[in-house]
Amino acid sequence: xTSRHLTHVPAPDGLAPSPQYSxxxxxxxxxxxxxxxxxxxxxGAVVGEGDAAAQAHQVFANLERCLAAAxxxxxxxxxLTYFVTDVAHLPAVRDARDAYFAxxxxxxxSAVQVSALVRPELLLEIEAFALVPEQVTDVPEGSGADLRLxx
Numbered sequence: 001x002t003s004r005h006l007t008h009v010p011a012p013d014g015l016a017p018s019p020q021y022s023x024x025x026x027x028x029x030x031x032x033x034x035x036x037x038x039x040x041x042x043x044g045a046v047v048g049e050g051d052a053a054a055q056a057h058q059v060f061a062n063l064e065r066c067l068a069a070a071x072x073x074x075x076x077x078x079x080l081t082y083f084v085t086d087v088a089h090l091p092a093v094r095d096a097r098d099a100y101f102a103x104x105x106x107x108x109x110s111a112v113q114v115s116a117l118v119r120p121e122l123l124l125e126i127e128a129f130a131l132v133p134e135q136v137t138d139v140p141e142g143s144g145a146d147l148r149l150x151x
Contacts, residue, residue, distance in 0.1 A: 005029050005133050006078060008105040020094065021109040025078040027131040032070040034128040036083065037062040038117065049121045052089035056096035059126050064100060067130060075104040076130040082111040083125040093124060 006027035011017035039047045039055035040062070048054025067073055082093055090111060097106075107128075117125050 006076070006105070006131060008107075021080075021106050023108065025105075025108050027078065029076075029131040029133045030070075032067070032072055032076070032130040032132055034063060034066045034070075034130070036081075036125040036127040037066065038119070038122050038125050046119065046121045050123075052084075052092040052123050053095065055123050056089070056093045057099070059124060060096045060100040063126060063128055067128070070130070070132060072130045072132045073104075074101050076132050077104075077107045077128050078131055079107050079129040080109040081127045082109065083114050083117065083127075084111065085114060085117060085123050087111070087113050089123055093126070 006025060008022040009024035010022050012023055015023055037059050039058040041047050041058070046055075047058040064074070067076065080097070082090070084090060084093065093111075117123075
């Protein structure tokens with residue numbers, strides 16, 4: 001499946017397809033790395049303490065803000081890495097992901113259970129990698145992006 005500048009391969013020959021991710025994603029464009037995002041609001045307070053679904057929605061909202069700062073969206077994401085303190089949180093993470101991806105092809109992904117995150121009340125952290133088309137004309141004003149660095 002090709003989407004603008006990205007190609008998604010849900011199931012290469014010899015691999016079982018997964019409805020949860022693409023096995024392979026490749027494309028052309030500017031590489032964007034988004035640091036692991038946690039369920040923190042703009043003031044640094046934890047959102048949804050003890051609630052994986054609330055935390056997952058906050059994390060994806062934070063990822064959306066980070067992607068927008070690079071002139072990107074969820075359709076540009078090629079890889080997500082989920083760090084969860086309990087794999088039982090993954091259904092809540094997937095539900096939030098599906099709400100934010102809203103029909104966009106799913107990226108490659110990995111999920112890792114960890115013993116702890118940077119703060120004990122955090123249940124999950126997600127990092128993202130994206131490829132953005134070379135021509136950048138829609139980086140939001142005030143996003144913090146320095147357009148002199150975008151070629």
